[in-house]
Amino acid sequence: MKQKISGLYQKDGTKSVLAALISIIIGLAVGSLIILAVGVANPTLGLTGAWDGIRLVFVGILSTGRDAAGALTFGFNPTSVGNMLFRATPLILTGLSVAVAFKTGLFNIGAPGQYLMGTAATLIIALSIPSDVVPTWLIWWLAFLGGALAGALWGCIPGLVKAFLNINEVLACIMTNWIAANLVTWVFDGSNYRNLVENTKSGYIYKTSFNGVETAKLGLDKLFPNSQVNGGILVAIVIAILMYVLMTKTTLGYELKACGSNRHAARYAGIRDKRNIVLSMAIAGALSGAAAALYYLSGNTEFFWSTYQSLPATGFNGIPVALLAASNPIAVIFTGCFMSMLDIVGLQLTNLTAYNEYITDVIIATIVYLSAFTLVIKTFLSGRKKRKAQAARAQAVPEEAPKPDAAEGKGGDGV
Amino acid sequence: MTFLIQQTLIYAVPLMIVALAGVFAERSGIINLALEGIMIFGAFIGVLFVNLVQQAGVFSAAKDANDWVALQGFMILAMAVSALMGAVFSLLLSFAAVNLRADQTIGGTALNLLAPALVLFLIRIIANQNALQMAEGDAASWFMIKKSFFGYGRSDSMGFFGDTFIDKTYLATYICILLFVILSILLYKTRFGLRLRSCGENPQASDSLGINVYKMRYAGTTISGALAGMGGFVYALTTANCAATGDVAGFGFLALAVMIFGNWNPLNIAGASLLFGLFKCIAASYSSIDINGDGVFLLAEAGISPHLYRMLPYLITLIVLAFTSKKSRAPKAEGIPYDKGQR
Numbered sequence: 001m002k003q004k005i006s007g008l009y010q011k012d013g014t015k016s017v018l019a020a021l022i023s024i025i026i027g028l029a030v031g032s033l034i035i036l037a038v039g040v041a042n043p044t045l046g047l048t049g050a051w052d053g054i055r056l057v058f059v060g061i062l063s064t065g066r067d068a069a070g071a072l073t074f075g076f077n078p079t080s081v082g083n084m085l086f087r088a089t090p091l092i093l094t095g096l097s098v099a100v101a102f103k104t105g106l107f108n109i110g111a112p113g114q115y116l117m118g119t120a121a122t123l124i125i126a127l128s129i130p131s132d133v134v135p136t137w138l139i140w141w142l143a144f145l146g147g148a149l150a151g152a153l154w155g156c157i158p159g160l161v162k163a164f165l166n167i168n169e170v171l172a173c174i175m176t177n178w179i180a181a182n183l184v185t186w187v188f189d190g191s192n193y194r195n196l197v198e199n200t201k202s203g204y205i206y207k208t209s210f211n212g213v214e215t216a217k218l219g220l221d222k223l224f225p226n227s228q229v230n231g232g233i234l235v236a237i238v239i240a241i242l243m244y245v246l247m248t249k250t251t252l253g254y255e256l257k258a259c260g261s262n263r264h265a266a267r268y269a270g271i272r273d274k275r276n277i278v279l280s281m282a283i284a285g286a287l288s289g290a291a292a293a294l295y296y297l298s299g300n301t302e303f304f305w306s307t308y309q310s311l312p313a314t315g316f317n318g319i320p321v322a323l324l325a326a327s328n329p330i331a332v333i334f335t336g337c338f339m340s341m342l343d344i345v346g347l348q349l350t351n352l353t354a355y356n357e358y359i360t361d362v363i364i365a366t367i368v369y370l371s372a373f374t375l376v377i378k379t380f381l382s383g384r385k386k387r388k389a390q391a392a393r394a395q396a397v398p399e400e401a402p403k404p405d406a407a408e409g410k411g412g413d414g415v
Numbered sequence: 416m417t418f419l420i421q422q423t424l425i426y427a428v429p430l431m432i433v434a435l436a437g438v439f440a441e442r443s444g445i446i447n448l449a450l451e452g453i454m455i456f457g458a459f460i461g462v463l464f465v466n467l468v469q470q471a472g473v474f475s476a477a478k479d480a481n482d483w484v485a486l487q488g489f490m491i492l493a494m495a496v497s498a499l500m501g502a503v504f505s506l507l508l509s510f511a512a513v514n515l516r517a518d519q520t521i522g523g524t525a526l527n528l529l530a531p532a533l534v535l536f537l538i539r540i541i542a543n544q545n546a547l548q549m550a551e552g553d554a555a556s557w558f559m560i561k562k563s564f565f566g567y568g569r570s571d572s573m574g575f576f577g578d579t580f581i582d583k584t585y586l587a588t589y590i591c592i593l594l595f596v597i598l599s600i601l602l603y604k605t606r607f608g609l610r611l612r613s614c615g616e617n618p619q620a621s622d623s624l625g626i627n628v629y630k631m632r633y634a635g636t637t638i639s640g641a642l643a644g645m646g647g648f649v650y651a652l653t654t655a656n657c658a659a660t661g662d663v664a665g666f667g668f669l670a671l672a673v674m675i676f677g678n679w680n681p682l683n684i685a686g687a688s689l690l691f692g693l694f695k696c697i698a699a700s701y702s703s704i705d706i707n708g709d710g711v712f713l714l715a716e717a718g719i720s721p722h723l724y725r726m727l728p729y730l731i732t733l734i735v736l737a738f739t740s741k742k743s744r745a746p747k748a749e750g751i752p753y754d755k756g757q758r
Contacts, residue, residue, distance in 0.1 A: 178729040186722035361532030369525035373517035
């Protein structure tokens, strides 16, 4: 039995999970420290305020508000859990998007732009097809696929310039992000999709439910009453499983990973590296587009169209989701849920204390920072004794950890 | 024309200094994707410093007495503080990249995520809104150079040169240009600069000659952080009326593009940043640009959508990179953690 446990501990997968957990705990601890420091420095918050904040950071998902005496109460909160699943839906997909690109050795920081293009395509399709002629379920699928296609086309651009012109994909992605933000604003500016009926709000696009198009709830709303959850989370999970199959069981997945491990060796082995780079970015873009489609097709979400000055955080948060999951598509489901849980925690912090939701972004950034040296944490976990054996093994077997191609040892490629 | 040149300079100078920040890091072998984050952080620190000092009332006597020399000193102090804190912030990157041999792209991205989050968190607690502004007055009345300082009256002209480069400008702009020249000389004409650059090309060879690669990389990234932090504050001061919002609209990434377009070479970078500054200026103020002074706002009346003007800097960057990236020559060892055992 003891051997079995130590065998499990030796496994690389176990170490990845442990490294991720350590990153999470350190991230939460850093967040708590900042909360404590701000609380001590600010007389209106004080230690009690800081203690409330810290408790919310760790178990905010279980928070049920404050009781009559003003103390925080905790317990199972179906609304929070349901909302967590709802917010996890796009995060899982953008996480997959970043993860697939990582496997091909590309850093897809263009997820926000692909997400925006997906948003625009989805909303235009969902709102412009008359629902009295075409059945709404068909419109739903058309809008979903249209969003994914728009994302894929947008993702192709950094892929193409990377493959054929050797422009660093990070810069190309950033530029396409801002171009997308301006383009989407341009498309919606002055269009008929702007919500002019509800006078209370300005600058928003109609909800898709305005045209009768919304994601089926599939009974999930009964399970988690008062929350926004819908069938989208199941679609996201199915896509994650499909991506797992694609990456591990098919020739295409093998070729993509081969390009990621060593582009030049892959080409030498007869794999068309340029095609695979473009394809990988297209798949990544499609996933980000699908993320936007699932989020905005839910029927109760609105899109602020004048977005040229800001990029959607959901796109950027795909990066920590993928990094925490070590680019494993199945693990992305769980890390996506974790990230959306942090989102809920942020809301609880804003609602219940004098702190605000940005502290969760600090926690996320800390986790990304730590995952930059996951390898160090893993080596630390193996202990000093076993480090030598580990190093020998790592040299014998090519590492599977995703590495942007600068680490290939061929020198800088232009950042 | 005067307006166009002034506005272009306002955008070009932060780009130039931040692109030089990128050069220092990359020449020492570290990819500094965190420029954007460091700019955001530097802008916040600078504005916070101005805000706190104003609240403490240190310079209020100078302000009342219209002692503009003291006020310019105040501004230089704020620039120094933001440079210092930018350098401190960049230590996070150099620690991960040099000591822990972490992936520099991910490390830089982490800093880019951390800076706006931390800054907005603090701004919300300090100011209870999403932007931190000066405690009193505005950037123009406190820090702008005006012709009245030199005894000119309201309707007097200082001549084309004076109107363009002295009246209604910021001293910060010229300090940045001066620093740009000095640091370029440091990088290319001194022993320190040669050693730093060698660490970005062939760190193993540098090490064999007794140069401490780790120290050089720390130096490169720290100078980079200081310049980016200062650039962030100058950007906030000159374009955003000395307000920190946790956002510099992709300026750090534009600076990276300028650096690549300028082929890691200061002279080319200066030219490239002027070009990009012009496009950024068109994007920001297309509606009030009156090129030949005849009262016709050509760009606004050309019937082109304002969205296109706003998109232009990014679009041009992509196109320019497409044409130049095949010829560009990055430092050979950038992005590769230095490992002594790997000779």
